[in-house]
Amino acid sequence: xxxxxxxxxxxxxxxxxxxxKGQAHIARPLDPMATSDDAxxxxxxxxxxPRGVHHELWVxxxxxxxxxxxxxxxxxxxxxxxxxxxxxPSVTADSxxxxxxxxxxxxxxxxx
Amino acid sequence: xxxxxxxxxxxxxxxxxxxxxHHMAEIAPTGDVAVTLREHAFRDHLNLRGEPGxxxxxxxxxxxxxxxxEPQQVVFGDGTSLQWLSPDEWLLIVPGGEGFRLQRExxxxxxxxxxxxxxxxxxxxxxxxEGEEAISVLMKSTVYDVDPRHFPVGKGxxxxxxxxxxxxxxxxxxxxxxxxxxxxxxxxxxxLLDAGEEFGIAFQRAEHEVDAREAAxxxxxxxxx
Ligand SMILES: [Zn+2]
Numbered sequence: 001x002x003x004x005x006x007x008x009x010x011x012x013x014x015x016x017x018x019x020x021k022g023q024a025h026i027a028r029p030l031d032p033m034a035t036s037d038d039a040x041x042x043x044x045x046x047x048x049x050p051r052g053v054h055h056e057l058w059v060x061x062x063x064x065x066x067x068x069x070x071x072x073x074x075x076x077x078x079x080x081x082x083x084x085x086x087x088x089p090s091v092t093a094d095s096x097x098x099x100x101x102x103x104x105x106x107x108x109x110x111x112x
Numbered sequence: 113x114x115x116x117x118x119x120x121x122x123x124x125x126x127x128x129x130x131x132x133x134h135h136m137a138e139i140a141p142t143g144d145v146a147v148t149l150r151e152h153a154f155r156d157h158l159n160l161r162g163e164p165g166x167x168x169x170x171x172x173x174x175x176x177x178x179x180x181x182e183p184q185q186v187v188f189g190d191g192t193s194l195q196w197l198s199p200d201e202w203l204l205i206v207p208g209g210e211g212f213r214l215q216r217e218x219x220x221x222x223x224x225x226x227x228x229x230x231x232x233x234x235x236x237x238x239x240x241x242e243g244e245e246a247i248s249v250l251m252k253s254t255v256y257d258v259d260p261r262h263f264p265v266g267k268g269x270x271x272x273x274x275x276x277x278x279x280x281x282x283x284x285x286x287x288x289x290x291x292x293x294x295x296x297x298x299x300x301x302x303x304l305l306d307a308g309e310e311f312g313i314a315f316q317r318a319e320h321e322v323d324a325r326e327a328a329x330x331x332x333x334x335x336x337x
Contacts, residue, residue, distance in 0.1 A: 014255040064198035
């Protein structure tokens with residue numbers, strides 16, 4: 001079971017209260033009519049499937065019902081951080097591979 | 113004023129209505145009852161949405177309750193309560209018959225601001241669970257940690273309850289309140305009675321709650337645009 005920190009409720013909640021909603025940070029093309037079929041298809045249907053750090057959208061379905069982002073390691077399922085919509089991740093594949101401060105700092109969303 | 117049509121869903125106390133638990137028989141308290149379950153039917157429930165900066169002063173001046181800005185916070189007044197549900201959503205529960213007047217006053221105070229007020233009274237009901245073992249009944253029913261160190265008086269959460277969900281809030285040391293959906297009220301009540309059986313549980317309808325308008329002469333039905 002995950003014990004997930006909701007950045008809106010500001011506390012850890014049981015996984016049962018949440019639903020995953022797929023990859024995060026997918027920007028809708030600003031001008032759909034001028035977007036090529038390939039680019040539109042990529043936007044609608046194609047998702048990353050990385051081994052390692054992945055950014056996902058989750059919803060606190062039974063709690064505050066807000067969407068938020070989760071950075072998760074697909075190899076271990078470990079949640080590395082959670083952050084609000086509109087914010088950027090502090091843990092990324094790059095920051096983890098270079099061992100920068102963000103990846104070793106105390107991360108919100110992680111319960112030891 | 114916002115251009116929105118709203119009406120009093122229960123325009124006069126003489127209009128008959130049924131609580132979602134009207135069919136459930138009361139269970140009288142016997143010798144060793146450690147939990148008492150009550151239904152507080154026919155309160156008015158208003159769902160308020162908007163930015164806290166927009167709502168706070170209007171809500172406080174109309175209801176007398178300070179808008180709780182901290183997550184999971186609920187404030188209790190005299191027969192009233194106001195609970196944080198999400199960063200832009202609150203649940204206001206007031207005695208039956210007061211909801212429409214409050215809604216009208218809130219809309220007046222908020223003017224053209226960006227907000228929403230929805231009367232959800234018909235969609236949910238308020239239960240209370242009181243007694244030394246109330247917390248044990250809750251522990252059997254929800255995944256949320258109701259330990260007093262984690263769930264102080266004045267806290268309220270929405271979480272999984274049995275196989276449905278409910279708003280759970282702590283009124284004082286041994287008294288808790290649940291807000292359950294109308295369509296799950298029967299299920300939740302039967303669940304609670306089953307969970308409470310080992311401790312001894314009584315079920316009572318709350319003492320007849322006087323409609324705020326019963327004392328005053330009934331006004332004509334109103335529709336405001
Ligand atoms: Zn939440």
